[in-house]
Amino acid sequence: MIYLDNAATTAPNKEALRIATQKYEKLFYNPSASYKQGAEVHALIENCKRTILETLVNEEDIADYDIIFTGSGTESDNLAVRWTYYTNNPVLISNKEHSGIYETAKKSFRVYPTIDGDDYFLRENFSIYSCPNGILASNELLKFEDDDKDRSPLVSYVHVSNETSEITDIVSLAKKVKERYPEALFHSDGVQAYGKIPFKLTPEIDMYSISAHKIGGIKGIGALVYRKEVKDRLRPVIYGGGQGNGLRSGTENVLGIIDFAEAVKRWNNPFIPLSEEYSFDNRVYVNAAHARRLRIMLLELLDKEKFVRISPEDGSPYILTVSAKGKNNEVIQKILEEKYGILVGIGSACSSNHAGNKGRVLRALGYGDDIINGALRFSFSPQTTVEEIRTAAKAVNEVVWSLS
Helix, strand or coil: CEEEECCCCCCCCHHHHHHHHHHHHHCCCCCCCCCHHHHHHHHHHHHHHHHHHHHHCCHHHHHHEEEEEECCHHHHHHHHHHHHHHCCCCEEEECCCCHHHHHHHHCCEEEEECCCCCEEEEEECEEEECCHHHCCCHHHHCCCCHHHHHHCCEEECCCECCCCCCECCHHHHHHHHHHHCCCCEEEEECCCCCCCCCCCCCCCCCEEEEEHHHCCCCCCCEEEEEEHHHHHHCCCCECCCCCCCCCECCCCCHHHHHHHHHHHHHCCCCCCCCCCCCCHHHHHHHHHHHHHHHHHHHHHHCCCCCEEECCCCCCCCCEEEEEECCCCHHHHHHHHHHHHCEEEECCCCCCCCCHHHCCHHHHHCCCCHHHHCCEEEEECCCCCCHHHHHHHHHHHHHHHHHCC
């Protein structure tokens, strides 16, 4: 089998899972317990936080940040956006956001009780800005009505698009947002960016969502990295015993947390030795170079007569989205799987089974049904090989020609 849908999920790192399981078997205790073993598990979780923070924050700034572990990147997005549910603050997003942001923001309205006790919805409380050619001009985002400048909007913008691979300079955008709205909260969904493009958080970025299973961890564990100074402005998604710094109640997923940290240490091209010489940042550069080579090769090998490129040239090296214009991508996907043993994506795996969401992002970018219905997403990992790309390209060309 050739697996080219790594933007949906990656294969779990076996060594990371082995080590995590060993640690968990010894320290299976509840981290909230008052006895010594519980304290040891709590300390282990804090060490895992430190491992992850060291990859995202400069050493001198780590004390300013904390992590809430969640069940997924989508839950992390919800935790960031749902602050506005309890306030009269607007949400500003683009129309190409991941569904975890888009659908949550759509529900960001205030609920007021009527005299007879029923609830009514005062108004929708968010703004979606169009993105011609996939790019949101900062002046579009920043022209929110002057009367609302003091209402501290939440601005959320995806770092790397899971559907097109477009990379947004969120550092620059966050600075412009804070210049315009000093009390705004800025959040970014970094699920497709973390570990895949060089990046460090800056003070203007208040919250950042990541997920373990996109970089060799197991499913069921994500994280919201946030600046400690904004904690009091967040609101829980899950209420209960007050775990997760009071923002995510429920006994922590200790195995998932350990595995997340161990996977971070091993997110690596198999041909590169794991040593102190190759820091996380170094591995990000080397792995990205490998992915970029695969991306360029695949694009060159695909039949230019049959395929239209959707991904921008300077997009994430880990994702290449093209369209077999006028063809049915579900048919192509099925033939590739059943005849060739090749797995590719046809959109966001987080919402691809929901017909109402099909093509939302591509349609927002101005594409019509002939392009949307033929869209194929190829996504790579550090383990993807050149030979797999050659084999896949040949098979995809054959399938599309057979459908002509």
